[in-house]
Each structure stands twice: as structure tokens, then as C-alpha cells.
Amino acid sequence: MLGKNIEQINHARLAGKEGLWRITVKNNQIAAIEPQPQSDFHPQGLVAQGGLVHAPFVEPHIHLV
DSSP, rough: OOOOSOOOOEEEEEETTSSEEEEEEEEEEEEEEOOOTTTTTSOOOOOOOEEEEEOSSSSSOOOOO
């Protein structure tokens, strides 16, 4: 969960993809992933500063028995 007010993650890197990406979040779920517009100098939301966005290292739904 990202938080109540985060609707976008900007300037993020994705594993296996070139360039920077914008991730749009609605109702705490990813709604869109699109290339970061080069003209977007003051993006809204979280600015990842070129940081890598990836799946979590934990599996929240696992049965050990």
C-alpha cells in the first residue's frame, strides 16, 4: 500500500525496460504504466528520482502446510 494521497509515481525505472516511467495508482492498485513525458518538469505525486520499482520480496499469500 502506498498511502492515501499518492496517485502517481514519476521518474521510476522498471526492471528490463529502458528509460523512465510514470505509474498511475487508483484505489491502491496500479491503473497505468506509461513512459515518463520528457516535458513533465514538475510532476505530481511521488518522484522516484530514477529509482527502481519492482515487486516486493515477500509473498503475502502463501500456504506452508
